Amino acid sequence: MNPIPIVIDTDMGPDDWMAILFLFQVPGVDIRAITVTGAGMAHLGFGATHALDLALLAGRPNTPVAFEWITPEIGDNVFPDSLRLQTDFFLGIPHQTSNRPLSRLSAADMLIDVIKRSKQKVTLVALGPLNNLAEAITCEPSIVDKIKMIYIMGGAINVPGNVPNSNAEWNIYIDPVAALQVFKSGAPITLVPLDATNQVPVTLDFYYTLGEQQTTHEAKFVFQTLTAKLDWIVTKRYFFFDPLAAAIAVDQRFVKFTTMHLNIITDKTPAKNYGRIVVDPKGPAIQVCTSVDTRHFENLFLNVLNGYRM
Numbered sequence: 001m002n003p004i005p006i007v008i009d010t011d012m013g014p015d016d017w018m019a020i021l022f023l024f025q026v027p028g029v030d031i032r033a034i035t036v037t038g039a040g041m042a043h044l045g046f047g048a049t050h051a052l053d054l055a056l057l058a059g060r061p062n063t064p065v066a067f068e069w070i071t072p073e074i075g076d077n078v079f080p081d082s083l084r085l086q087t088d089f090f091l092g093i094p095h096q097t098s099n100r101p102l103s104r105l106s107a108a109d110m111l112i113d114v115i116k117r118s119k120q121k122v123t124l125v126a127l128g129p130l131n132n133l134a135e136a137i138t139c140e141p142s143i144v145d146k147i148k149m150i151y152i153m154g155g156a157i158n159v160p161g162n163v164p165n166s167n168a169e170w171n172i173y174i175d176p177v178a179a180l181q182v183f184k185s186g187a188p189i190t191l192v193p194l195d196a197t198n199q200v201p202v203t204l205d206f207y208y209t210l211g212e213q214q215t216t217h218e219a220k221f222v223f224q225t226l227t228a229k230l231d232w233i234v235t236k237r238y239f240f241f242d243p244l245a246a247a248i249a250v251d252q253r254f255v256k257f258t259t260m261h262l263n264i265i266t267d268k269t270p271a272k273n274y275g276r277i278v279v280d281p282k283g284p285a286i287q288v289c290t291s292v293d294t295r296h297f298e299n300l301f302l303n304v305l306n307g308y309r310m
């Protein structure tokens with residue numbers, strides 16, 4: 001069987017690192033490129049070079065990495081600076097640095113190029129704000145026909161959000177206009193919202209289990225990442241946001257979906273609704289992950305990271 005072609009679009013936060021290392025370890029997956037947005041967790045240059053470093057760690061140093069050329073106009077909706085700075089410096093985790101160059105293509109052009117050149121339809125795993133995808137689809141709408149599925153970690157539907165207005169979720173809130181362009185593009189979309197990720201907290205039990213079972217470089221790096229996030233784990237504030245979306249992109253035996261017609265509120269007033277996802281019969285049909293078998297996910301994540309069978 002041909003390997004599944006995947007492009008990861010990411011804002012390179014710590015849970016993105018875990019998701020990326022997981023995907024590199026999945027048998028039968030071909031990571032064609034990593035495209036990095038500067039609108040999310042890591043500032044632009046740092047995020048992109050970290051992606052090269054992770055590709056090196058995963059033994060795929062030639063994976064193309066492209067980034068946005070211009071820091072997007074994202075207004076006031078940004079992650080808190082303290083989080084961004086920690087992310088910029090890889091949470092202080094020691095690692096080998098790649099000496100490979102970043103692509104000469106912008107992130108959007110890389111998305112277009114990889115999708116157009118692929119013989120098979122391409123799966124996109126979107127782990128950050130959606131401005132790269134929106135730009136690619138706007139510049140070259142024909143790529144939509146060659147997208148197998150866009151798996152998006154984002155949104156909060158029937159649960160509270162996690163941004164200052166309490167109703168939206170970060171990835172959508174940072175650029176709701178871009179997210180709505182992607183929603184309306186006609187590409188098939190599977191959304192992994194907070195409704196689903198709330199079901200996969202990073203528990204101390206999982207942390208200790210990973211501590212005992214870290215046989216690969218990938219598993220060791222994830223353990224170090226979680227160690228740096230231990231205060232969040234202890235206070236039950238840390239979840240497998242992006243790793244869940246990545247896992248669903250390659251294995252759907254442990255989740256349930258509901259198809260919903262959804263819209264995104266892009267009006268800035270009232271502020272409490274900005275970036276919120278709402279059910280709207282006129283909105284595009286989106287496959288939404290609503291239920292997760294938590295234990296199955298944890299085992300899958302642990303096994304794949306360690307190079308065991310899925």
Ligand SMILES: [Ca+2]
Nearest residue numbers: 013016127128
């Ligand atoms: Ca992310």
